[in-house]
Amino acid sequence: MRVLLTGFEPFGGETVNPSGEAVKRLDGKIIAGAEVVARILPVAWDDAGPSCQQAIAEVDPDIVLMVGQAGGRTAISIERVAINVQNGKDNKEVAREEAPIDPDGPAAYFGTLPVKKMAERIAAAGIPAVVSNTAGTYLCNHIMYHTLHSAATKGQRVRGTFIHIPFLPEQVANKPGQPSMALETIVRALEIAVETAVAAVKEND
Amino acid sequence: MRVLLTGFEPFGGETVNPSGEAVKRLDGKIIAGAEVVARILPVAWDDAGPSCQQAIAEVDPDIVLMVGQAGGRTAISIERVAINVQNGKDNKEVAREEAPIDPDGPAAYFGTLPVKKMAERIAAAGIPAVVSNTAGTYLCNHIMYHTLHSAATKGQRVRGTFIHIPFLPEQVANKPGQPSMALETIVRALEIAVETAVAAVKEND
Amino acid sequence: MRVLLTGFEPFGGETVNPSGEAVKRLDGKIIAGAEVVARILPVAWDDAGPSCQQAIAEVDPDIVLMVGQAGGRTAISIERVAINVQNGKDNKEVAREEAPIDPDGPAAYFGTLPVKKMAERIAAAGIPAVVSNTAGTYLCNHIMYHTLHSAATKGQRVRGTFIHIPFLPEQVANKPGQPSMALETIVRALEIAVETAVAAVKEND
Amino acid sequence: MRVLLTGFEPFGGETVNPSGEAVKRLDGKIIAGAEVVARILPVAWDDAGPSCQQAIAEVDPDIVLMVGQAGGRTAISIERVAINVQNGKDNKEVAREEAPIDPDGPAAYFGTLPVKKMAERIAAAGIPAVVSNTAGTYLCNHIMYHTLHSAATKGQRVRGTFIHIPFLPEQVANKPGQPSMALETIVRALEIAVETAVAAVKEND
Numbered sequence: 093m094r095v096l097l098t099g100f101e102p103f104g105g106e107t108v109n110p111s112g113e114a115v116k117r118l119d120g121k122i123i124a125g126a127e128v129v130a131r132i133l134p135v136a137w138d139d140a141g142p143s144c145q146q147a148i149a150e151v152d153p154d155i156v157l158m159v160g161q162a163g164g165r166t167a168i169s170i171e172r173v174a175i176n177v178q179n180g181k182d183n184k185e186v187a188r189e190e191a192p193i194d195p196d197g198p199a200a201y202f203g204t205l206p207v208k209k210m211a212e213r214i215a216a217a218g219i220p221a222v223v224s225n226t227a228g229t230y231l232c233n234h235i236m237y238h239t240l241h242s243a244a245t246k247g248q249r250v251r252g253t254f255i256h257i258p259f260l261p262e263q264v265a266n267k268p269g270q271p272s273m274a275l276e277t278i279v280r281a282l283e284i285a286v287e288t289a290v291a292a293v294k295e296n297d
Numbered sequence: 298m299r300v301l302l303t304g305f306e307p308f309g310g311e312t313v314n315p316s317g318e319a320v321k322r323l324d325g326k327i328i329a330g331a332e333v334v335a336r337i338l339p340v341a342w343d344d345a346g347p348s349c350q351q352a353i354a355e356v357d358p359d360i361v362l363m364v365g366q367a368g369g370r371t372a373i374s375i376e377r378v379a380i381n382v383q384n385g386k387d388n389k390e391v392a393r394e395e396a397p398i399d400p401d402g403p404a405a406y407f408g409t410l411p412v413k414k415m416a417e418r419i420a421a422a423g424i425p426a427v428v429s430n431t432a433g434t435y436l437c438n439h440i441m442y443h444t445l446h447s448a449a450t451k452g453q454r455v456r457g458t459f460i461h462i463p464f465l466p467e468q469v470a471n472k473p474g475q476p477s478m479a480l481e482t483i484v485r486a487l488e489i490a491v492e493t494a495v496a497a498v499k500e501n502d
Numbered sequence: 503m504r505v506l507l508t509g510f511e512p513f514g515g516e517t518v519n520p521s522g523e524a525v526k527r528l529d530g531k532i533i534a535g536a537e538v539v540a541r542i543l544p545v546a547w548d549d550a551g552p553s554c555q556q557a558i559a560e561v562d563p564d565i566v567l568m569v570g571q572a573g574g575r576t577a578i579s580i581e582r583v584a585i586n587v588q589n590g591k592d593n594k595e596v597a598r599e600e601a602p603i604d605p606d607g608p609a610a611y612f613g614t615l616p617v618k619k620m621a622e623r624i625a626a627a628g629i630p631a632v633v634s635n636t637a638g639t640y641l642c643n644h645i646m647y648h649t650l651h652s653a654a655t656k657g658q659r660v661r662g663t664f665i666h667i668p669f670l671p672e673q674v675a676n677k678p679g680q681p682s683m684a685l686e687t688i689v690r691a692l693e694i695a696v697e698t699a700v701a702a703v704k705e706n707d
Numbered sequence: 708m709r710v711l712l713t714g715f716e717p718f719g720g721e722t723v724n725p726s727g728e729a730v731k732r733l734d735g736k737i738i739a740g741a742e743v744v745a746r747i748l749p750v751a752w753d754d755a756g757p758s759c760q761q762a763i764a765e766v767d768p769d770i771v772l773m774v775g776q777a778g779g780r781t782a783i784s785i786e787r788v789a790i791n792v793q794n795g796k797d798n799k800e801v802a803r804e805e806a807p808i809d810p811d812g813p814a815a816y817f818g819t820l821p822v823k824k825m826a827e828r829i830a831a832a833g834i835p836a837v838v839s840n841t842a843g844t845y846l847c848n849h850i851m852y853h854t855l856h857s858a859a860t861k862g863q864r865v866r867g868t869f870i871h872i873p874f875l876p877e878q879v880a881n882k883p884g885q886p887s888m889a890l891e892t893i894v895r896a897l898e899i900a901v902e903t904a905v906a907a908v909k910e911n912d
Contacts, residue, residue: 628877
């Protein structure tokens with residue numbers, strides 16, 4: 093079994109993206125018998141989806157866990173749903189405002205992995221984790237929708253969802269009131285997410 | 298030079314107190330040439346002060362850094378000031394309500410270490426840190442006031458202040474929205490606090 | 503033109519529900535030439551939908567604005583999307599856990615009124631307002647999904663969306679840190695929401 | 708009996724200061740038999756204190772309630788204590804950094820009115836209210852310290868404390884996540900604060 097883990101490059105004036113740092117730590121690891129391959133996606137409306145599809149074509153994964161930074165959150169957030177809308181300016185200064193990702197696509201897709209179980213297993217290991225009901229309307233929601241829409245319409249076997257992670261401590265060292273999580277804690281949470289996803293695919297859960 | 302680090306035992310229904318865990322990790326260490334001695338204080342109005350005074354008598358420290366848990370905070374908080382008031386029920390079910398710590402004592406004491414420099418040095422190392430203007434009115438404020446009041450009135454040479462630290466991740470794993478900080482990050486912050494305090498005492502800053 | 507405004511009865515241990523109080527204030531009013539009819543819905547999984555459908559049958563509205571309490575929010579939240587999932591225990595102690603609202607329904611429906619314009623108009627009047635990307639998974643999301651699903655599948659002409667409102671000050675008078683909004687401010691926001699919705703329907707926007 | 712209510716002029720880029728708006732509404736009113744006089748103080752390190760002292764000289768009040776804006780707070784905050792430190796840049800671009808208000812003054816003064824009772828009475832009327840243990844280190848803390856220090860050292864009979872109030876809704880209409888409170892609610896809270904203070908002075912509480 094193969095697991096594709098994606099992170100994003102930095103955006104929004106940050107010099108680091110915890111999602112990229114975290115997935116790189118797991119690249120090449122074997123978790124629960126599955127081979128993990130990590131890729132970094134561009135923060136660009138036109139490029140993120142094709143870049144992820146290319147990785148899926150190359151890796152042919154059973155599972156894709158897309159990871160992204162969610163500044164302001166305190167917990168690992170397993171995303172339940174991606175919606176067909178996009179807002180904001182990407183790293184290439186391309187702006188989208190209240191625009192559909194696919195004008196012919198459905199309003200939303202649910203993640204195709206057991207999100208509640210993933211959050212519960214991470215929390216049971218002592219790491220704050222929740223199921224989140226919104227991935228926002230920026231690139232994180234975009235790639236989750238794009239990947240699930242592609243899987244549904246192209247008949248790909250891959251199952252997936254999105255995981256939002258907090259800022260790293262060094263990103264908010266001078267931003268009073270902004271929560272953060274250590275990289276080691278985030279990496280451990282992702283390992284548990286992979287383990288839970290692998291078990292779900294094996295059990296066809 | 299000797300540094301006394303105090304933490305507290307668990308309270309408020311928690312089974313662990315990050316302050317106790319953190320200071321135990323530094324017990325016996327040499328930091329910036331100074332010997333660190335750690336002690337755990339009881340969460341009890343009548344016992345915390347005498348317990349800390351006994352530790353000061355035994356260790357004869359140049360510096361006392363008192364550490365305590367501040368649930369809900371995102372950053373290491375170097376406390377600027379302790380006030381002459383106490384509120385709440387301790388681990389022995391003894392309650393205080395709007396009562397002075399010492400009816401003849403002044404309204405407040407400022408910490409006698411460079412709190413701004415301590416916060417800045419910790420933040421410069423990539424760990425969220427701020428100067429806080431309130432240590433609350435529970436045991437943390439109590440021990441800070443008690444120790445500074447004792448030093449002032451007994452002519453002790455010891456300089457000190459209080460450091461509030463966030464919850465550990467495992468304390469809030471199932472409490473959505475509650476921020477936390479990894480123990481390793483907290484311990485590193487305390488090391489920097491000790492280094493900064495030792496330098497201040499050496500330079501008589 | 504007719505506008506149906508729905509609120510909810512109190513739940514979760516509260517003795518008042520600001521949504522019920524607010525819509526009652528507007529019952530019978532004429533806003534932007536449209537007649538406003540207010541109804542209070544039960545906080546019950548099996549009854550809320552039928553109760554709303556009955557009101558729609560009786561009132562035959564062009565617009566339905568469903569309103570509900572969102573404790574913890576600071577702003578009027580115009581909901582963009584309702585998802586096909588339900589969680590929690592209702593006022594009749596009936597529990598739902600990760601259950602679909604309609605096993606055959608789509609993952610989500612977007613509100614069929616211009617949510618961004620509604621939020622902008624309310625904010626322009628000096629009242630905190632945002633577009634929200636999640637109505638949660640409790641009764642508020644349920645009624646929004648149920649109403650939009652019914653409209654889509656039954657071919658009803660009614661257009662609608664959901665509006666989450668903060669706690670009233672009296673609900674959080676003794677809950678430090680919980681934000682609130684005055685009833686007068688909420689009622690004014692709903693008037694503007696109705697005006698904006700009526701204009702959108704007239705202009706077929 | 709006479710009550711001096713002070714508010715501040717706008718600062719920090721705001722075009723309105725809720726404290727100024729609120730106290731103006733009560734100027735000239737008779738509350739609990741006491742005459743209320745309102746004054747607006749400048750947000751200037753060198754002028755706020757003298758301006759308040761001049762008002763005290765002119766009005767000869769029994770009670771002074773100083774009111775100021777505390778952006779980010781959800782509740783009326785009755786301040787317990789003012790500390791001898793000042794930080795920040797005033798409306799004249801004069802900056803203070805970790806500077807004492809009076810190098811010869813004590814570390815802090817407690818407000819000389821029953822702060823807990825004031826908060827309780829306001830909350831009992833359905834308005835969120837708390838006792839706060841920090842008035843910060845900007846002009847609000849400055850004027851509270853200056854006024855209490857002057858009263859103590861000059862032997863003035865006036866009793867007083869500081870009240871922090873939230874943003875008005877219109878100040879945060881486009882700032883998602885920022886709590887606010889309606890002006891009418893704030894004014895009602897100040898009336899109750901005055902009533903409670905007048906009763907305390909009458910009863911010598």
